[in-house]
Amino acid sequence: MRSKPTQPRMSDVAKAAGVSTMTVSRAFKQDASVNEKRRSEILRIADEMGYIFDKSASELRTKRTGFVAVTVPSINNSNFADTVRGLTDSLAESGLEALLGYTNYHIDQEEQIIKQLLRRKPEAMVVTGSTHTDKTRSRLKRSGIPVVECWDEPHNPVGYSVGYSGAAAGSMVADHLVERGYKRIGFIGGHTQTDTRGTDRQRGFTERLREHGLPHDRIISVGPPPVGMAQGARGAQLLLERFPDTDAIMCVADSAAFGAMTEFQRSGMRIPDDIAVAGFGAFDVGAFSLPDITTIDPKGYAIGEGAGRLIAALLAGTAGSGSGSHVSIEPSLVVRHST
Amino acid sequence: MRSKPTQPRMSDVAKAAGVSTMTVSRAFKQDASVNEKRRSEILRIADEMGYIFDKSASELRTKRTGFVAVTVPSINNSNFADTVRGLTDSLAESGLEALLGYTNYHIDQEEQIIKQLLRRKPEAMVVTGSTHTDKTRSRLKRSGIPVVECWDEPHNPVGYSVGYSGAAAGSMVADHLVERGYKRIGFIGGHTQTDTRGTDRQRGFTERLREHGLPHDRIISVGPPPVGMAQGARGAQLLLERFPDTDAIMCVADSAAFGAMTEFQRSGMRIPDDIAVAGFGAFDVGAFSLPDITTIDPKGYAIGEGAGRLIAALLAGTAGSGSGSHVSIEPSLVVRHST
DNA sequence: TTGAAAGCGGTACCAG
DNA sequence: CTGGTACCGCTTTCAA
Numbered sequence: 095m096r097s098k099p100t101q102p103r104m105s106d107v108a109k110a111a112g113v114s115t116m117t118v119s120r121a122f123k124q125d126a127s128v129n130e131k132r133r134s135e136i137l138r139i140a141d142e143m144g145y146i147f148d149k150s151a152s153e154l155r156t157k158r159t160g161f162v163a164v165t166v167p168s169i170n171n172s173n174f175a176d177t178v179r180g181l182t183d184s185l186a187e188s189g190l191e192a193l194l195g196y197t198n199y200h201i202d203q204e205e206q207i208i209k210q211l212l213r214r215k216p217e218a219m220v221v222t223g224s225t226h227t228d229k230t231r232s233r234l235k236r237s238g239i240p241v242v243e244c245w246d247e248p249h250n251p252v253g254y255s256v257g258y259s260g261a262a263a264g265s266m267v268a269d270h271l272v273e274r275g276y277k278r279i280g281f282i283g284g285h286t287q288t289d290t291r292g293t294d295r296q297r298g299f300t301e302r303l304r305e306h307g308l309p310h311d312r313i314i315s316v317g318p319p320p321v322g323m324a325q326g327a328r329g330a331q332l333l334l335e336r337f338p339d340t341d342a343i344m345c346v347a348d349s350a351a352f353g354a355m356t357e358f359q360r361s362g363m364r365i366p367d368d369i370a371v372a373g374f375g376a377f378d379v380g381a382f383s384l385p386d387i388t389t390i391d392p393k394g395y396a397i398g399e400g401a402g403r404l405i406a407a408l409l410a411g412t413a414g415s416g417s418g419s420h421v422s423i424e425p426s427l428v429v430r431h432s433t
Numbered sequence: 434m435r436s437k438p439t440q441p442r443m444s445d446v447a448k449a450a451g452v453s454t455m456t457v458s459r460a461f462k463q464d465a466s467v468n469e470k471r472r473s474e475i476l477r478i479a480d481e482m483g484y485i486f487d488k489s490a491s492e493l494r495t496k497r498t499g500f501v502a503v504t505v506p507s508i509n510n511s512n513f514a515d516t517v518r519g520l521t522d523s524l525a526e527s528g529l530e531a532l533l534g535y536t537n538y539h540i541d542q543e544e545q546i547i548k549q550l551l552r553r554k555p556e557a558m559v560v561t562g563s564t565h566t567d568k569t570r571s572r573l574k575r576s577g578i579p580v581v582e583c584w585d586e587p588h589n590p591v592g593y594s595v596g597y598s599g600a601a602a603g604s605m606v607a608d609h610l611v612e613r614g615y616k617r618i619g620f621i622g623g624h625t626q627t628d629t630r631g632t633d634r635q636r637g638f639t640e641r642l643r644e645h646g647l648p649h650d651r652i653i654s655v656g657p658p659p660v661g662m663a664q665g666a667r668g669a670q671l672l673l674e675r676f677p678d679t680d681a682i683m684c685v686a687d688s689a690a691f692g693a694m695t696e697f698q699r700s701g702m703r704i705p706d707d708i709a710v711a712g713f714g715a716f717d718v719g720a721f722s723l724p725d726i727t728t729i730d731p732k733g734y735a736i737g738e739g740a741g742r743l744i745a746a747l748l749a750g751t752a753g754s755g756s757g758s759h760v761s762i763e764p765s766l767v768v769r770h771s772t
Numbered sequence: 773t774t775g776a777a778a779g780c781g782g783t784a785c786c787a788g
Numbered sequence: 789c790t791g792g793t794a795c796c797g798c799t800t801t802c803a804a
Contacts, residue, residue, distance in 0.1 A: 101577060103797060114775045119799060127773055144575040149552040150492040151797035154780050159489070169533070170514030178508060191549065194508075194533045210530065213488040236483040238440060323721040349717070356721050378688070379718050382662040382695050442781060453791045458783060466789055490781035493796050 180398025224248030261298030276342035280312030282329035326353025348373035385431035519737025563587030600637030619651030621668035665692025724770035
């Protein structure tokens with residue numbers, strides 16, 4: 095039985111190496127001036143002792159944490175996963191890490207998560223969407239660090255933003271369906287209150303239908319996000335009950351589109367002959383399904399990458415314009431066989 | 434223009450509230466003894482000043498960070514997402530947070546991530562799988578904190594573990610296919626070197642085929658993980674080239690199974706009449722596809738929950754048995770129409 | 773290139 | 789219930 099299983103500190107390493115604590119500290123820095131031979135010797139000894147650098151102590155003294163906090167609604171969504179990858183990759187180039195929190199699509203949970211993350215003093219903050227509680231907004235504004243809102247084009251931005259207009263994306267799909275000759279077109283989405291980005295798409299979609307002089311009231315709401323396959327299937331049932339002569343629908347996400355499409359197929363309908371189906375998000379499932387599903391590619395990786403680059407520039411003081419600037423990422427229509 | 438935009442410290446709040454720093458510190462703790470009226474007053478003032486508690490300083494002094502580090506291969510996989518949810522939920526009951534890192538299915542990346550996470554002094558560490566670099570193993574062992582390996586039944590455990598035998602899961606599927614009368618059965622999976630958990634399933638699967646006296650060499654390897662829909666589709670093509678008379682396959686994951694199944698369907702084959710398809714993971718896509726896909730439910734949420742409870746017990750000193758104990762989560766077969 | 777001392781912002785500990 | 793003091797482990801600063 096060992097007497098004291100306490101972790102070694104930097105001073106313990108210093109003692110073992112016969113140098114001062116400062117020299118050990120320098121040995122652990124990239125560019126500090128230490129005798130090279132001595133440095134490798136120190137690192138060897140530290141490793142041997144099982145020394146683990148204490149980030150809390152370092153952070154307290156340097157006031158640099160080297161990380162960016164990120165909040166996403168869900169960790170199981172390929173769009174947000176792409177954004178996190180893009181962000182992680184681009185931040186890595188500046189030696190920054192990303193620390194992830196997830197909100198479950200609830201702005202109240204977001205408030206808690208952001209509060210906790212801010213206590214760790216991130217160098218910048220990336221959040222998803224532009225709908226936040228008042229407390230969150232004021233905390234972010236007062237935090238003194240760069241804030242980037244992703245996946246949206248905020249009307250009332252907290253700071254910077256990287257994304258696209260969800261409404262514009264919705265109208266792209268509407269135009270496409272109208273061009274294809276569909277006349278009785280519906281939309282399946284989530285609750286207007288909670289699925290805020292989905293509601294933007296819906297608004298752009300139905301608004302454009304109206305401009306084309308088509309009915310735009312065939313809207314099915316299937317509950318709070320995430321709007322997945324089960325919700326899409328349920329939405330398809332509701333649509334057939336309420337608007338049985340619908341000839342095309344857009345779903346708020348590809349997962350829902352797949353759920354709806356397979357539900358239609360189960361009831362004997364053919365896609366797109368009996369009903370056309372479009373989605374959003376360019377998820378894998380819509381690329382491999384039978385038929386494959388027309389969708390919008392929102393460029394999730396590019397959004398994350400853009401946010402990461404913006405932050406790197408801001409922290410390096412290389413930023414161009416002033417606060418509140420927006421980086422636009424243009425989504426693209428991907429036409430496939432379901433329409 | 435303000436002169437000094439520095440964030441207020443606890444002592445600033447104390448000054449503003451006319452109390453000592455200690456009293457403010459106590460006001461911020463759950464169960465500390467402070468005059469209730471004074472406490473709410475202090476919290477109000479702190480909020481008004483935009484004070485943000487400094488976790489680094491607190492951690493340094495208390496040596497408690499209140500978080501558990503978790504590494505998962507991918508953030509875009511519903512199985513791991515379930516585990517993270519289960520873990521987060523159960524840790525929350527003990528007032529602990531989960532901090533997430535992801536490894537991209539690479540043990541070298543895992544080594545880096547774990548090194549970084551350990552510097553933040555987590556109270557415990559949850560990792561996915563039981564394959565790690567030697568450095569990672571020794572770091573984890575020397576860290577002095579509880580370590581839980583998830584999603585596996587390690588032969589050579591680092592500490593605790595919560596999961597199931599991948600091989601046993603594989604044999605369940607083999608038994609099912611044999612029972613259904615299939616004779617020429619294949620497997621589509623990832624590289625043996627990198628897709629370690631998938632390889633466990635494959636071993637159990639082919640081993641059981643051998644025990645049934647059936648051919649067990651119809652193995653298609655489609656590259657490193659993640660083995661998704663594209664890989665499944667490619668695997669289906671390769672299978673038809675190499676073993677055209679195959680009458681059933683298991684895929685290492687439902688995503689791959691869906692990719693393979695739709696590829697078969699595109700080439701005119703019917704499922705399960707021309708070929709049966711089974712997957713693994715109980716992903717949504719296999720529940721809504723046409724036909725729906727027979728799979729194994731690995732109970733990802735339960736794994737996370739189990740790990741969280743184990744950690745909570747260990748940190749509270751309420752743990753039962755000694756080091757190296759394993760919590761078994763039994764996966765279940767979900768029979769659907771694709772077999 | 774190296775070392776000594778002070779201090780980052782909280783909290784353990786002890787006194788009142 | 790409240791306050792004073794020392795100190796957590798590392799790094800800034802200054803001197804050698």
